[in-house]
Amino acid sequence: MAESKKVVIVGIAGAGKTTLVSKIVEVLKSKNKSVSVHSFGTVMFEEAKKLGIENRDELRKLAVDEQKQLQAMAAKKIAAMSDDLVIIDTHAFISTKEGFYPGLPYPVLELLRPANFIAVSARPEEIYNRRMKDSTRHRDIISIDNIKKELAVQDAMLSSCVVLTGSPMKSVLNTEGKVEEAALEVINAIGL
Numbered sequence: 001m002a003e004s005k006k007v008v009i010v011g012i013a014g015a016g017k018t019t020l021v022s023k024i025v026e027v028l029k030s031k032n033k034s035v036s037v038h039s040f041g042t043v044m045f046e047e048a049k050k051l052g053i054e055n056r057d058e059l060r061k062l063a064v065d066e067q068k069q070l071q072a073m074a075a076k077k078i079a080a081m082s083d084d085l086v087i088i089d090t091h092a093f094i095s096t097k098e099g100f101y102p103g104l105p106y107p108v109l110e111l112l113r114p115a116n117f118i119a120v121s122a123r124p125e126e127i128y129n130r131r132m133k134d135s136t137r138h139r140d141i142i143s144i145d146n147i148k149k150e151l152a153v154q155d156a157m158l159s160s161c162v163v164l165t166g167s168p169m170k171s172v173l174n175t176e177g178k179v180e181e182a183a184l185e186v187i188n189a190i191g192l
Contacts, residue, residue: 005085006078006112007190008104010092010158011120012150014127014134016174016182020120021089023183028085033192036083040090040103043074060094064101067094071103075111085192088112092119092157093150100153104161116190117169119158124148126176 011017021037028035045056047070053059059067078088091103104112122130124147131142142150155171162169170189174182 004082005116005190006088006114007085007116007118008088008090008112008114008161009118009120009186010090010103010154011174012091012127012147012154014130014147015120015122016130016179017089017120020172020174020179020182020186021087023179024087024186027180027183027187028192031192034084035087036081036085037087037089038078038081040071040074040078040088043077044070047073060096064096064098067096067101068105068107071105071108072111075108079111079113085190088114092154092161095150100157102157102160104157106164109161109165114161114165114167116167117158117162117165118186118189119154119169119171120174120182121151121154121171122174122176124151127151 009017009021011020025035025037041056041059044059045053048059048062053062059070062070078086093100093103124144127147128142128144158169161167168189170186172182172185172189
């Protein structure tokens with residue numbers, strides 16, 4: 001690849017995005033492909049720590065203006081990455097007290113210039129069960145109906161990103177026990 005290819009992969013909490021990204025990297029490295037993964041939230045958190053934020057889950061509780069600043073800082077760092085394939089592990093939206101805020105607003109998209117978008121989802125019941133088992137994060141308790149709403153918001157937000165950038169979007173169902181099939185579907189979609 002002549003230029004660094006940026007691929008955005010989104011999924012709501014519990015969709016299995018992080019597990020899927022790990023499998024994608026494993027498969028690509030077994031094929032001698034150069035790939036790096038950058039969690040947009042982690043890069044934002046690194047910047048937020050400089051401002052006194054001590055817990056990553058506090059990011060979504062910041063005022064929208066503060067989130068915009070952190071997003072821009074993170075996007076600039078990731079845009080500067082020069083690996084052949086850069087996977088950006090993120091969320092299509094952030095649930096704030098003001099409502100759903102885009103995880104990839106237009107200024108961030110302009111900086112990142114993603115080649116592809118991948119939307120990871122799973123059955124709402126699977127997502128609910130995964131969230132209940134995750135003791136590593138401070139997640140809000142949510143109903144299956146609210147998970148369905150989050151999946152719909154994710155689709156709407158990502159559809160807007162696709163229209164703004166002209167980049168293709170692939171939706172991938174990450175069914176329990178079938179992460180390898182989902183990984184291959186993503187790899188084929190991004191042309192590797």
